[in-house]
Amino acid sequence: MREKSKMTTMKLHRFNSLTRLTLVVLCVCATNAKAAENKTVSTDSKDAVVAADSKMQSLFGEFALADDAATREGLWDQLRQLDRTNRAALIQQLTLFASEAQSTRSSMVAGVVIKELKMTGEDVVAALVPMMTTDESTLQKQIKGTLAEFEDQSASRPPDFSMYRALIATEIREGREAPVALVLHMFDVDPGAALIAMTRATQMREPSKIREILWAEHTVSDSIWKQTHGFIDRDTVEPQVSVQLERLANHSEWWARLYVPAAMKRYPVLKSVDLLENLQGDPNETVATAAERLIR
Amino acid sequence: MRYLFITMIVIGSFVFGPRVYGGAGCPFQCADVDGDGSINDSDYALFASCLGEDPQLATQCDCSDMDGNGEIDLADFALFTLLFQNVSDETPPGCTGAIGSAANLTAYRPQHGNGYAPFPRTAVPDNLETDPLLGPGIRINQPGDDDPQGEDDLVEMVLDVNPPGAALALHRSSSALRVWTSRTKTPGSEISFIGDKTAALPIGPGDSNLTLWVEWTAGFGTATLTVEPPTTSIIKDEVLFHAFESIVVALGGENQPTSVPVDPNHGTFVVGIAMYNVGFDVHMFDEDVVGSDGSGEAYDTVVDAIVNREVDKVAIFGYSHGGGSTYDMADRLDINRAGIGVFSILYTSYVDAVGNNSDIDTAMELRRPPSTAYHLNHYQHGSFFEDFSLDGGPVPNSNPPPTGLDIETTPWGATSTHFEVDDFIEVRSLMESTIENNVTR
Numbered sequence: 001m002r003e004k005s006k007m008t009t010m011k012l013h014r015f016n017s018l019t020r021l022t023l024v025v026l027c028v029c030a031t032n033a034k035a036a037e038n039k040t041v042s043t044d045s046k047d048a049v050v051a052a053d054s055k056m057q058s059l060f061g062e063f064a065l066a067d068d069a070a071t072r073e074g075l076w077d078q079l080r081q082l083d084r085t086n087r088a089a090l091i092q093q094l095t096l097f098a099s100e101a102q103s104t105r106s107s108m109v110a111g112v113v114i115k116e117l118k119m120t121g122e123d124v125v126a127a128l129v130p131m132m133t134t135d136e137s138t139l140q141k142q143i144k145g146t147l148a149e150f151e152d153q154s155a156s157r158p159p160d161f162s163m164y165r166a167l168i169a170t171e172i173r174e175g176r177e178a179p180v181a182l183v184l185h186m187f188d189v190d191p192g193a194a195l196i197a198m199t200r201a202t203q204m205r206e207p208s209k210i211r212e213i214l215w216a217e218h219t220v221s222d223s224i225w226k227q228t229h230g231f232i233d234r235d236t237v238e239p240q241v242s243v244q245l246e247r248l249a250n251h252s253e254w255w256a257r258l259y260v261p262a263a264m265k266r267y268p269v270l271k272s273v274d275l276l277e278n279l280q281g282d283p284n285e286t287v288a289t290a291a292e293r294l295i296r
Numbered sequence: 297m298r299y300l301f302i303t304m305i306v307i308g309s310f311v312f313g314p315r316v317y318g319g320a321g322c323p324f325q326c327a328d329v330d331g332d333g334s335i336n337d338s339d340y341a342l343f344a345s346c347l348g349e350d351p352q353l354a355t356q357c358d359c360s361d362m363d364g365n366g367e368i369d370l371a372d373f374a375l376f377t378l379l380f381q382n383v384s385d386e387t388p389p390g391c392t393g394a395i396g397s398a399a400n401l402t403a404y405r406p407q408h409g410n411g412y413a414p415f416p417r418t419a420v421p422d423n424l425e426t427d428p429l430l431g432p433g434i435r436i437n438q439p440g441d442d443d444p445q446g447e448d449d450l451v452e453m454v455l456d457v458n459p460p461g462a463a464l465a466l467h468r469s470s471s472a473l474r475v476w477t478s479r480t481k482t483p484g485s486e487i488s489f490i491g492d493k494t495a496a497l498p499i500g501p502g503d504s505n506l507t508l509w510v511e512w513t514a515g516f517g518t519a520t521l522t523v524e525p526p527t528t529s530i531i532k533d534e535v536l537f538h539a540f541e542s543i544v545v546a547l548g549g550e551n552q553p554t555s556v557p558v559d560p561n562h563g564t565f566v567v568g569i570a571m572y573n574v575g576f577d578v579h580m581f582d583e584d585v586v587g588s589d590g591s592g593e594a595y596d597t598v599v600d601a602i603v604n605r606e607v608d609k610v611a612i613f614g615y616s617h618g619g620g621s622t623y624d625m626a627d628r629l630d631i632n633r634a635g636i637g638v639f640s641i642l643y644t645s646y647v648d649a650v651g652n653n654s655d656i657d658t659a660m661e662l663r664r665p666p667s668t669a670y671h672l673n674h675y676q677h678g679s680f681f682e683d684f685s686l687d688g689g690p691v692p693n694s695n696p697p698p699t700g701l702d703i704e705t706t707p708w709g710a711t712s713t714h715f716e717v718d719d720f721i722e723v724r725s726l727m728e729s730t731i732e733n734n735v736t737r
Contacts, residue, residue, distance in 0.1 A: 069681035076681075098655065104616060105684075105715050107551035111656030112684040141584075145655030148588055152653070155590040155628035230635035234603070 056082065056093040064106045083117050091119065091127035099142035110146065121150035125163050132181035144185060151189065159190050161197040168201035178202070180286050183255055187262035192221045194262070198255045213256060216244040224267055235269055242272065249275050254284035261290040322359035325530040326391035327379035329359045333531070335379050343368075343376055364389020383532075385525035397462030399523045399532035401425070403432035403510070404452040405572055407479070409445035414554030414565070414580045415572055417452075424575075426520070426536040433575045433737055434512040434537045441604035444596055447480045449605070450509040453535065455523060461501040465526040466494045466508075470519035473537065474511040481511070496526045512539050516606065540577040541736050542609035542642070543601040544568070545594055545625070547583045547618030549718065550655065554580050563718030564615040564647065567727045575737050577601075583614060586621035588653045590628025594621075598629065602639045611643035611735045612665070613672075613727060615718040619649020619661050619688060626665035641665065643734045645672040645727055646700070648688040648717045660689040670734045673700025674723050676712040683713040695730065 059078055066072040082090045094110040101107035114124065128143050153159040164186055168178045178201065186194035195217050204210050223241045226232045249260045261279060264271045271294070279291035324331040329339040329346075346357035346368050360368045362375045378393035385396030403425060405418040412418070424430045437449035453475075457464060466475060468489060477498065478485035487494050487508070499506050510521065522534045546568035548554065558565045565580050572578040585593040601607035610629065614622040622644055629641065649661035664671055672695045675688030690699030703709030708722050717723065 066681075072681045101551055104549045104551050107655070108658070108684055108686060111654075111658045112680075112686075114656055115658050116680070142655060145584070147654070149654030149656050151588070153588045154653075155624060155631050157589075228632055228635045234635070 052096045053089075053093050056090070057097055060094065060097040060109050061106070064101075064103075064109050079113060080117065083119075087117075087119065087123055088127040091124055092131060095128060095131065095142055095146055096139065098146070099136070099139040111149075114149075121163050125150060125167065129167065129179055129182050132179070132185060144188075147185065148189075153189070158193045161186055161190075161193055165197045165201040168198070169203065172202055178255070183258070184286065184290075187255075187258055188265075191259050191262040191266055192217050195256065195259045198253075202253070202255070212247070213251075216248050217259075219244045220263060220270070227269070237270060241270065245270065245272065245275060249279055254282075254287055257282060257284065257287045258290060261287070261294045265290075265294055320358075320364065320389055322355070322388040323529070324359055324387065325396065325528075326362050326384035326386045326388060326393075327376050328384070329356045331359075335376075335381060335383070340376070340380070343372075347373070359388055362388045362391035385528060385530060387528050387530060396525065396530070397464060397532070398458040399462065399464050400456045401521065401523055401533040401535045402454045402456070403535045403537070404454075406433060406435060406451060406577055407448040408579065409448055413556050414558075415569060415578075416556050418573060420535075426534055427575075428518050428536060428538055429737060430575045431536050431538060433540050433577055434510065435540050435577060435601075436514060436516075436605045436607075437511050438514060438604055438606070441600075444593075444600060450476065450479055450481070450511045451537070452479070453508045453510050453521070455497070455499075455506045455508060457499060457504055457506070460504040461499055463496045463526055464499065464523050464532065465496055467522045467524055467529070468492045468519060469521075470517070472513050472515055472517070472539070473519050473521060474513055475521070476509045476511065477507070479509045481509075510537065512537065514606075515539070516541055538575065538737055540605070541607060542577065542611060543598055543607050544571055544576050544578045544611040544731065544735065545598060545613075546578060546580040547586065547594065547612070547614030547621045547625075548580070549583065549614075549616030549618050552615075552618070553582045561719055563720075563724055564613065564618055566719075567613070567724050567731075570724070570728050571731055574732075576731070576735070577607075577737075583616075583618040583621040583652060584655075586625055586652065588624060590621075590624040590626075595625055595628055598625070599632075599636055602637050608637075608639045609736055610639055610641045611731060612641070613643070613645035613647075613731075614649070615647040616650045616686065616714065617652040617655075617657070619646035620652030620657065622646060622649070623661055623663055623665050624652060626668060630666040641668045642736075643670050643672075643731055644668040645674075645730070646688055646691065646694075647674045647723060647727075648676055648686070648714050649673075649691075650686055650688065658684070658686060660687060662689050662691055664691050664693055670730065671695060671700075672727060672730050674703055674717065674726075675700060676702070676704050676709065676714065676717050678714050683715055686714040701726075 059075060063072060063075040063079065066075060094113055098107050098110040124146065128146060132143055134140055150163060151159040164182055171178055183198065186197060195213060199210060199213050219240050223238045227234050227236065232238065245260050248256050251257050257279065260275060264276065273295060276291045276295040280288055280295065282288040282291065327335045327339060329342040342356040343360045346360040349357050349368060351357050351361040351366065351368060357368060360372055362372045375391050375393045383396040383398055384391065386392060386394065403420045405415065405420065408415065420432045425432065432451055434451045435449040441449065443449060475487045476485050477487065487497065497506055516539050518536055518538045520534050520536045523532045524530050546564050548562055548564045552562045554565060558569055560566065568578045568580040579597055581594045586595065598610055612622045612625055626641055626644060629636065644665040646661060651657045651659040651661045671691065671693065673691045678685040678687035692699060694700040703712050703717060703720065703723065709720060
């Protein structure tokens with residue numbers, strides 16, 4: 001499992017390198033339409049590369065700048081037609097447009113269209129997850145900023161990863177790898193919620209193994225809670241936290257190991273150079289890279 | 297003719313005048329008889345009125361006996377003519393007529409990170425530099441305060457001197473003030489005070505200016521730094537610092553990054569700069585730095601100010617998605633109070649606030665920011681084909697009462713759209729005046 005994951009990650013890494021200097025995005029347009037229907041997603045996006053569609057981009061630009069209702073209404077009809085033809089492609093192109101937007105007006109086009117055409121979270125997630133492997137930081141940021149709409153997070157409420165969990169579970173059930181970029185995104189948003197979601201998505205069945213992960217996550221988040229609310233000093237790392245982080249750093253599942261650099265990134269007080277140095281040599285490249293970036 | 301008259305009076309006073317030593321009680325520079333910092337006609341008028349008189353008669357006469365021989369005579373007149381419209385570094389009774397140095401202190405508004413961005417480097421105008429509100433503000437920099445972006449709590453202050461290389465010193469009114477020659481407090485770069493005065497500053501022989509970095513180490517209040525000769529207390533210039541008790545956060549709308557110079561169409565940042573220029577500690581951010589859970593760089597900056605800089609008052613305002621982020625940040629601050637410390641959110645403001653769960657969130661932000669003492673709310677009504685239906689709306693318990701100002705009910709804002717609501721001078725002016733009225737610096 002670990003080697004398979006590593007190979008997938010390496011393939012993605014090589015692929016990312018090849019496309020680093022291009023403006024194209026990694027998405028599978030034809031596959032996406034199907035993916036949107038089936039609510040599944042390819043984990044290997046080297047099948048096709050689709051550049052920004054200049055016609056659609058122009059249409060969005062005109063829609064953003066139209067200064068009279070009649071013009072905008074005509075453009076809106078065209079957008080509705082595009083939605084009927086290929087909703088996933090429309091979502092992807094909108095996201096590309098938003099990532100390049102230079103004004104409030106342009107940047108809000110995606111949100112308005114998604115809302116007005118009543119696109120669901122499942123539609124958007126299925127369309128955007130294949131694009132998450134992009135190396136373009138502005139596009140990555142836009143994708144993450146769009147997905148946040150369906151995570152329903154607030155200061156008093158953790159993110160809801162149920163859509164991602166269902167999607168990952170389907171991939172795994174059908175013998176494919178979990179989409180690495182999506183998993184990374186989840187751990188970036190909330191390492192604890194991501195760890196629990198992955199425990200379920202990978203269909204872990206052995207109670208003792210589930211409890212092991214639950215306890216580790218509970219121990220760390222309990223300590224962070226104590227810090228946040230002043231029960232312990234902000235700079236204090238409780239000994240039991242270090243123990244659980246070390247256990248997770250040696251866990252057999254790569255995503256459980258990924259929790260360690262993710263939690264240290266989110267809560268710098270937890271940072272342990274020793275653990276990160278060990279994880280730099282992790283057989284899973286995603287874990288190794290996450291550790292390396294943090295220690296750099 | 298005037299000088300002949302003066303000469304006669306001086307000779308007369310020498311012959312008939314009393315012999316009581318004078319000058320010792322004069323706190324001003326030689327020939328600055330009225331103590332206004334300059335030597336001009338008004339000083340001459342007072343000096344002339346004292347000629348031949350007893351130095352103890354009045355303060356101006358005491359100051360007129362510049363050589364301290366007990367008489368206001370020709371010798372004093374000679375000194376006066378030497379110093380007229382010049383400056384002196386000496387005080388009576390030790391006046392020799394030597395021309396003194398001129399000095400000017402210029403303090404700057406606070407730094408951010410490695411420089412000043414997203415603000416321009418801004419000098420505090422001379423006419424405001426001793427104003428306790430509008431003058432230079434300074435962050436408390438307690439030991440152990442590790443700024444997230446590196447040391448940026450020291451305030452830049454430039455000392456200009458004439459002639460170059462003049463010997464000058466600093467005097468402080470409070471030991472809370474420390475002065476460095478490096479912005480990051482490099483070891484060995486601190487200028488020591490003995491008591492509250494330094495020795496001669498390290499101004500090179502040909503140097504006409506010296507850049508200093510001022511640190512405020514503890515406690516609220518105000519304190520002055522004055523520049524004066526090393527051996528006397530003649531004030532050449534003075535700057536009054538006020539230690540910040542509050543922090544003000546400004547959050548722009550979607551795709552409104554901060555910039556130098558500010559984009560005039562980014563009304564939130566125009567207000568932010570206006571408040572920065574009148575002595576508030578303003579921090580401006582792209583709203584993207586605030587997560588939907590309120591976390592991120594802006595939140596960390598506020599928490600750092602409360603935990604490490606004794607700040608206990610917070611103000612937050614934002615436009616569009618920045619309004620949604622204003623709610624999210626206030627919510628997180630309120631939830632996490634137990635671990636942050638004692639503080640009040642004195643002020644919040646929305647301008648056509650849109651929820652900021654995500655970059656594509658288009659819902660109105662209609663919730664009042666939790667625990668805010670005062671909330672200002674401006675909004676307009678969106679329409680799909682005009683501004684994508686983007687708008688804020690009435691927010692309970694807002695100002696103007698009861699739910700804020702629908703600017704489409706005003707003559708100036710009747711045809712407003714979401715994309716211009718933050719730029720109205722009326723909106724910005726009300727924001728500025730309400731911050732001024734509700735937030736202590």
